[in-house]
Amino acid sequence: MKFIVSSSVLLKNLQHIKSVVATNPIVPILENFLFRIQDGTLNIQVDDKKPLKLNEIGITAVIILNELRRTSQIDEVDELILEIYKDNKKIQSIHHYDFERIVRKLFVGLGYNVTPTKRTRDGGYDMIAVQEGLIPTAHLIECKTRKKAPLGIELVERFLFKINELKASSGVIITNFRFSKEVIKKYATKAYQHYLKLIDGQELLTMVNSYVARFLSYSL
Known part of the structure; x- marks a missing residue:
């Protein structure tokens, strides 16, 4: 079983079913919510505490959470980020178009109003973040995907x-790869x-991790 929901939506619905796990606070569940179903019994591991064996009410609760994905705020770009x-x-190996959409979503998540330019003749930058x-x-944002050659100084x-x-x-x-040594020496100063601001692939992954931690809650 797998479901993906926004943390706010998950929390809201957990509050509706909190009687199922009344001995545990709601917020810590968001940190570690592991479901196991075996022989008709649902076990939930919460915050490394002892598993809770639930009855049919608990199984119903899981079904409700699974359905939340249809009504949550998660979209196609969130799926790519995940x-x-x-x-x-x-x-x-990400396509440049998807790369731009991901970058835009990450900056929106940081509180910026982001307006993309036209896909053709963008004028030397891909979006403006206000x-x-x-x-x-x-702030102008330029996105560049690379597979082998680092971004050069020109x-x-x-x-x-x-x-x-x-x-x-x-x-x-922002690049999914890295910048050349000349760029780092002259402009990362x-x-x-x-x-x-120069954001390479490694720093971009850090942004992805932070985005997921803030806005998404997932469980297998």
């Missing part, structure tokens, strides 16, 4: 020109830390 979360190697506040800031310098041209607050270049 696939990468489970198998990090998939980030290396952070609201007393003084709103706009691409980075063209992107810097675009940041200056549009007078953006800063720019972010204090002089550019507030102006240009």
